[in-house]
Amino acid sequence: MKTTKVLALTAISTALSLSAISLAPTPVQAKEMEKCYGVVKAGHNDCANAAGTHSCAGHATTDGDAGEWLLLPKGTCDKLVGGSTEPKAKN
Amino acid sequence: MMPHFPVSSGRDIPLAAGIGLRGPHKREILDEKPAIAWLEVHSENYFGGGLPVRMLEEIRVDYPLSFHGVALSLGSCDGLSTDHLKSLKTIVDRFEPGLVSEHVSWSEVHGTHLNDLLPLPYTQEALDIVCRNIHHMQDFLGRQILVENPSTYLEYKHSTIPEADFMVEVATRTGCKLLLDVNNIFVSAQNHNLDAFDYIRKIPPALVGEIHLAGHSEIKVNSRASILIDDHGSKVKNDVWGLFEFTLQQTGRVPVLVEWDTDVPDLQTLLAEATTAQRYLDNLPARAKEKRYAA
Amino acid sequence: MLRNTQKDFKDAVLNKDFSSAANDIKPKRDIDPIDLIQIHLNNSMKSLTKVLRSAFPVTEQIVGEQFFTAAAYKFIQENPPQSGCLTYFGGDFPAFLAEFEPAKSLKYLPDVARLEWAWQHAYHAVDEKAIDLKDLIKVDSARQGNIHLKFNNSITLIYSPYAIDTIWERHKQGFVDEESEEIDVEDHAAYMMVARPRWEVIVRTLDVTSYVFLEKLKKGGSLIEATDAALQIEPRFNLQKNLATFFADGLFTHYYLKEE
Numbered sequence: 001m002k003t004t005k006v007l008a009l010t011a012i013s014t015a016l017s018l019s020a021i022s023l024a025p026t027p028v029q030a031k032e033m034e035k036c037y038g039v040v041k042a043g044h045n046d047c048a049n050a051a052g053t054h055s056c057a058g059h060a061t062t063d064g065d066a067g068e069w070l071l072l073p074k075g076t077c078d079k080l081v082g083g084s085t086e087p088k089a090k091n
Numbered sequence: 092m093m094p095h096f097p098v099s100s101g102r103d104i105p106l107a108a109g110i111g112l113r114g115p116h117k118r119e120i121l122d123e124k125p126a127i128a129w130l131e132v133h134s135e136n137y138f139g140g141g142l143p144v145r146m147l148e149e150i151r152v153d154y155p156l157s158f159h160g161v162a163l164s165l166g167s168c169d170g171l172s173t174d175h176l177k178s179l180k181t182i183v184d185r186f187e188p189g190l191v192s193e194h195v196s197w198s199e200v201h202g203t204h205l206n207d208l209l210p211l212p213y214t215q216e217a218l219d220i221v222c223r224n225i226h227h228m229q230d231f232l233g234r235q236i237l238v239e240n241p242s243t244y245l246e247y248k249h250s251t252i253p254e255a256d257f258m259v260e261v262a263t264r265t266g267c268k269l270l271l272d273v274n275n276i277f278v279s280a281q282n283h284n285l286d287a288f289d290y291i292r293k294i295p296p297a298l299v300g301e302i303h304l305a306g307h308s309e310i311k312v313n314s315r316a317s318i319l320i321d322d323h324g325s326k327v328k329n330d331v332w333g334l335f336e337f338t339l340q341q342t343g344r345v346p347v348l349v350e351w352d353t354d355v356p357d358l359q360t361l362l363a364e365a366t367t368a369q370r371y372l373d374n375l376p377a378r379a380k381e382k383r384y385a386a
Numbered sequence: 387m388l389r390n391t392q393k394d395f396k397d398a399v400l401n402k403d404f405s406s407a408a409n410d411i412k413p414k415r416d417i418d419p420i421d422l423i424q425i426h427l428n429n430s431m432k433s434l435t436k437v438l439r440s441a442f443p444v445t446e447q448i449v450g451e452q453f454f455t456a457a458a459y460k461f462i463q464e465n466p467p468q469s470g471c472l473t474y475f476g477g478d479f480p481a482f483l484a485e486f487e488p489a490k491s492l493k494y495l496p497d498v499a500r501l502e503w504a505w506q507h508a509y510h511a512v513d514e515k516a517i518d519l520k521d522l523i524k525v526d527s528a529r530q531g532n533i534h535l536k537f538n539n540s541i542t543l544i545y546s547p548y549a550i551d552t553i554w555e556r557h558k559q560g561f562v563d564e565e566s567e568e569i570d571v572e573d574h575a576a577y578m579m580v581a582r583p584r585w586e587v588i589v590r591t592l593d594v595t596s597y598v599f600l601e602k603l604k605k606g607g608s609l610i611e612a613t614d615a616a617l618q619i620e621p622r623f624n625l626q627k628n629l630a631t632f633f634a635d636g637l638f639t640h641y642y643l644k645e646e
Contacts, residue, residue, distance in 0.1 A: 007621070008613035012530050015626040016522055024519045024630040071488040075450035076562040080494065080553060082572035138471045139510030142585055162470025168389045175470055200392035204467040205399055206437075207429040209392075212410070217388050245422040246412040247391065316416035320425070 102155040104129050104189035104301070106344040108368035109157070111351065116358045117146055124153055125362065128369070129189070131157040131348050137186075138178040147186065157190040157301070157348070158183065162204065165224045165238065166197030166211040176231045183232055190301060190346070192237040192270045193228065195221060195261060212247035213257045218264075225265040237268045237300045242275035242307075242321035246283055254279070255293040268300030271342075273335045274327065278307050278319040287334055296342040304335060304368060305350040324353030327364060336371055344372055399427045400463050434462045434475065441476045441506045444557040445499045449489065457486055473510045477503055494548035494571045501550050501589075504542035504580035508587045511540035516583055516636030519629060529643055531610030535603050536640040540582040543601050551576045551591040583636030595620040596628055600637075608644065 014020060109129035112120070120127070130150065137144050150156070163175055183191060196208040211217045229236055240258050252260070262269050271294065280287035306325030311317045327335075327349065339345075349364045394406035404420045411419035435458040439446055446454040461482045467475040480499035483489050516538065525533060544550075548571045556562050556569060577597035581588045592600070595616040602612035616623040632638070 005610065005614050007617055008610050009531055011613055011617070011623075011625040012609055013527055015629050016525070016527075016530050018523065020626050021519050021523055025634045071453055071456055073449035073453045073489065073492060075446070075448045075453070076557065076566075077448045077450075077492055077495075079562055079566050079568050080448065080492075080571050081568045082570050135471050135473075139473050140513035141509055141511065141582060143510075144513070145585065162472075164470065166388075168392065172469065178471065197392060198470060200389070200396050202468050203396055203400070204470050205396065205426075205430045206433050206467060206470075206472065207399075207426050209395060209426060212388065212391055214388070220388060244425050245414075245419070247410050248412045249391075249410070250412070312417050312421045316414075318417070318422075318425070 102187070102189055104155050104157055104346045106346055106372070108347045108349065108365040108372060109155075110349050110361050110365050111159075112150070113352065113355050115355050116361070117150070119358050120154075121146065121149055125358065127154060127362065127365065129155040129157060129346065129348075131159050131190075131350075134158040134160045134179055134182065134191075135162050137182050144182075151186055156186055156188045157192070157346075158186070158188040159239075160191070160193040161208070162198055162206070163193050163228065164197050164199040164204075165193050165195060165221055165228070166209075166217065167199045167224065168220050169199070169201065171224050171227055171231075172199070176228065180232055183234070190237060191232065191234065192239060192301065194239045194241055195258065196241040208241050210241055210243040210245060210247070213250040213252040213254055215251070218252065218257060218260060221261055222264045225261065225267050229265065229267065235267060237270040238262070239270040239272050239303065240275050240279075242272070242278040242319075244282055244318055244320070253293075255290045259294060259298065262298045269294065269298045270301045270303060271299050271338065272303035272305075273338055274303065274305045274307055274331050275321060277328075277331050277334050278321045281319050288337060291334070291338050291341060294341070299338075299342045299345055302335070302338060302342070302345055302347045303350060304331065304347065304364070305352075307331075322353045323350050326360075327367070332367070332371070335368070339371055339375055344375060347372060395423070395426070398423045399430050400466055402427070431459055431462060434467065434472075435459065437472045438462075438476050438479060442479065442499055442502045444502055444554055445483070445495065447557050447562065448492065448495060448498065448553075453488070457483065457489065460486070473506075476506065479503065494546065494550060494553065497544070497546035497548055497550045497576075498553055500542075500544055500546075501554050501578065501580065504544060504578075505587055505589065507542060508540040508580050508582035511538075511582055514538050514540075514583075514639045517633075517638050517641060519633035522641060525641075525643065531608060532643045532645060533609040534606065534642050534644055535609070535638045536642070537604050538581060538583045538637055538639050540580075541604070541637060542580045543597065543604060544576070544578045544580065545597065546576045546578075547572075549573045549576055551578055551589075554589070581635065581637060588635060595623045599623070599625075599628060600632070 105128050107128035109131060110127060112130040112132045132147065137147055160179065163171060163179070194208050195211065197211055198205050198207060198209060211221070225236065225238065238261060240254065258269055261267070276287050276290050279285070280290060304327045305321065305323040306327055307319050307321050308324060309317050310320050347368045349361065349368055351361050391410050394410055397403040398407040404423055407423050408419040411422060413419065414422070435455060438458045438461070439454065449457070461479055465478050465482065480496045480503055483499050484496035489495055522530070522533065549569065552569055552573065553571065577592045577594050579588070579590050579592055579600065598619055599612045599616040602615045603609070607615070613623070613625050
């Protein structure tokens with residue numbers, strides 16, 4: 001067995017010892033749900049409300065048709081600098 | 092012999108005016124518990140887990156619930172999605188809604204979901220397909236469903252059956268009930284130069300299990316023509332209230348629902364619409380109120 | 387035949403090939419059939435774009451509304467939903483963005499989108515009960531190394547060479563506008579976990595050892611393999627603390643033993 005595996009075994013038996021486990025925090029759920037109710041709207045995607053989407057007619061659809069060659073991202077990306085070179089390698 | 096399905100396993104929907112439950116109002120309804128006769132939700136929003144389902148559990152304690160599907164695609168020639176039916180059955184079993192409904196329209200073909208309630212050509216072939224799918228849905232859920240008439244902007248050349256007759260035939264053949272969307276009838280009738288009152292007269296009152304109301308808007312297609320769009324984005328129009336009153340005189344008291352999906356207003360505005368609908372129900376002459384039970 | 391009518395309609399809505407569908411429509415005075423089909427094209431595209439918009443709000447802020455809409459339309463045309471439950475629609479959007487030519491200069495964008503999708507997935511994931519660290523006491527000490535843990539289905543682990551945690555956090559709170567300080571996207575790599583073991587979606591930046599530990603376990607590695615992998619990166623890796631945290635989060639639904 002490699003030395004690190006020995007270290008790993010030691011770590012495991014320590015971490016799963018009776019005394020270590022009895023010290024581990026128990027999850028507390030109280031209040032969490034109440035807090036979450038407040039953020040229901042953020043990022044929430046109503047699964048299907050097709051019945052209520054009839055908000056457009058005629059030729060109004062062209063907003064998605066801009067030619068790709070005309071497309072330039074125009075949001076907050078000018079505040080995000082770097083990233084134009086190759087990224088740092090993982091580790 | 093048609094199988095007999097129980098209409099409901101849970102809390103019955105009262106013969107009163109309710110509202111469609113929408114995201115922006117959930118918190119207020121949970122906190123304030125305003126007086127609302129019943130609530131209808133879009134079934135597909137509860138197919139997952141987490142908060143949406145947990146909140147609905149709480150809401151269910153105080154309000155009778157109806158499940159209104161918007162994506163099963165009863166008009167698909169490929170049959171119904173088993174996954175969709177399973178998800179629906181899971182929540183129907185869990186929440187025991189008073190009513191379960193879907194649309195007479197299609198959204199899916201060859202495994203692609205177009206996310207719109209698309210009109211069907213009214214032909215014998217389409218009738219067979221819709222009935223086969225409704226049978227499948229009722230068998231799978233083990234209960235009766237209601238189906239809603241769509242709002243339509245176009246008609247097909249090869250349609251041979253008037254929509255009202257198509258709806259009646261669907262209900263007669265499958266034993267399902269009709270969810271009569273009075274706004275949709277108005278919108279379609281205007282768009283296709285038809286008589287909305289004639290449509291209502293063709294519907295046997297005993298088949299009607301629920302009525303929907305909503306706002307619509309008029310949109311110019313070009314300089315010469317405009318079309319009514321069922322956008323659920325405003326108050327119920329006066330003409331639609333008129334058609335609603337006429338409908339109630341035929342059907343007697345039935346559950347009525349006000350829907351609002353685009354530019355959703357504050358809860359008070361929506362509840363005021365439900366109160367108006369309730370007034371029409373309350374003003375029904377005693378004879379009309381009883382009609383439902385005699386039928 | 388109904389199938390043909392529906393196929394014609396699909397071609398019109400997704401590919402703007404109106405010819406066959408228009409032929410099926412009953413003529414109306416003063417209105418071109420294509421204009422009527424166009425209403426439905428709009429319904430489909432706009433409603434599906436709205437679904438993507440609500441799932442990828444930070445991505446939209448970064449590229450702007452017009453760019454996002456154009457990208458969404460192309461995505462929908464090439465990857466229309468296969469199910470009526472739109473909770474599952476958009477999972478392929480990050481991969482689409484990675485190949486979307488006009489977005490190629492924003493190399494961090496697909497990773498931000500992946501993070502947003504992980505949130506969306508977690509929010510709607512099916513509820514599952516968590517096991518407690520105390521449940522592991524039953525395991526014979528000689529076999530503890532062989533413990534395998536099954537993860538709650540809401541969990542996604544995300545590695546990005548870019549500082550997507552900072553990007554996401556700042557946008558989420560609406561802190562990025564004209565006046566904002568710039569964010570150096572190469573400031574650090576991000577090792578992240580998104581999960582919803584109970585009601586709240588947890589979005590957490592992990593240190594690399596905790597990430598490697600979880601990743602190994604999630605891919606089916608045993609406790610000893612995962613611990614070993616973490617220790618090889620950082621000899622001071624604190625297993626006890628990591629287990630306590632992740633169990634308190636409620637990340638695991640089952641454990642099982644598998645001999646090697």
